[in-house]
Amino acid sequence: MFRLYGFYTQNSLKTLYVLEECGGEYEFEFVNLSKGEQRSDAFREKTPVGKVPVLEHEGETLFESGAICRYVANVTDSALYPADKMQRAQVDQWMDFFSCHLGRWLTKLYFEAVIKPNFDLGGPDESGIEEAKKFAAQQLRMLNRLLENTDWVANDSLSIADLFAFAYVEQCRAVDFSLAEYPNVQAWFERIESRDSIAKARARLPQ
Numbered sequence: 549m550f551r552l553y554g555f556y557t558q559n560s561l562k563t564l565y566v567l568e569e570c571g572g573e574y575e576f577e578f579v580n581l582s583k584g585e586q587r588s589d590a591f592r593e594k595t596p597v598g599k600v601p602v603l604e605h606e607g608e609t610l611f612e613s614g615a616i617c618r619y620v621a622n623v624t625d626s627a628l629y630p631a632d633k634m635q636r637a638q639v640d641q642w643m644d645f646f647s648c649h650l651g652r653w654l655t656k657l658y659f660e661a662v663i664k665p666n667f668d669l670g671g672p673d674e675s676g677i678e679e680a681k682k683f684a685a686q687q688l689r690m691l692n693r694l695l696e697n698t699d700w701v702a703n704d705s706l707s708i709a710d711l712f713a714f715a716y717v718e719q720c721r722a723v724d725f726s727l728a729e730y731p732n733v734q735a736w737f738e739r740i741e742s743r744d745s746i747a748k749a750r751a752r753l754p755q
């Protein structure tokens with residue numbers, strides 16, 4: 549049995565989606581970041597970095613959403629993280645890419661539009677927003693081209709890289725960043741969103 553500690557945001561969502569899709573049995577514990585619960589002594593004992601998500605399994609803890617997604621897929625022997633070394637590296641490649649590029653820019657937009665006002669973290673960084681919009685659009689064009697010839701980002705089959713990227717792209721909604729110009733990305737997004745795992749994962753969060 550896994551135990552996941554998380555919040556409403558993309559890094560926790562990635563791990564919830566992967567747990568559901570891999571069929572991992574888990575308990576979910578909501579850590580209310582708006583109440584500063586990540587700074588409690590009890591939570592700090594689980595992770596030195598004081599951030600969600602955190603996974604507990606067999607008396608050990610893990611932080612970093614990518615590490616958690618890979619670990620869950622490994623432990624559950626899921627085909628979503630293929631055993632073939634090159635195929636696995638292709639999945640890793642896309643996960644790293646999304647963290648460093650598209651995800652980075654969409655997360656900046658989400659931070660500006662949602663986190664800053666809700667957590668009282670000051671006014672908008674206008675030049676940062678413009679930069680993030682420019683690079684997010686560039687990366688979405690690239691993803692749109694990739695998805696012209698395949699339904700999934702790696703190895704022509706659904707993998708943890710799709711669920712990982714989906715959680716980043718999902719932030720477009722909250723920041724009013726339309727996917728209309730990227731029809732292949734929109735179709736990929738809908739393909740993933742229609743899966744039972746996504747609804748089940750979302751239902752674990754306080755409504």
Ligand SMILES: N[C@@H](CCC(=O)N[C@@H](CS)C(=O)NCC(=O)O)C(=O)O
Pocket residue numbers: 555557558559560581586598599600601611612613614
């Ligand atoms: N690179 C980390 C990022 C984790 C992260 O930034 N978590 C945020 C929520 S999305 C958090 O816990 N923030 C609370 C804080 O920094 O106090 C991952 O992918 O898990």
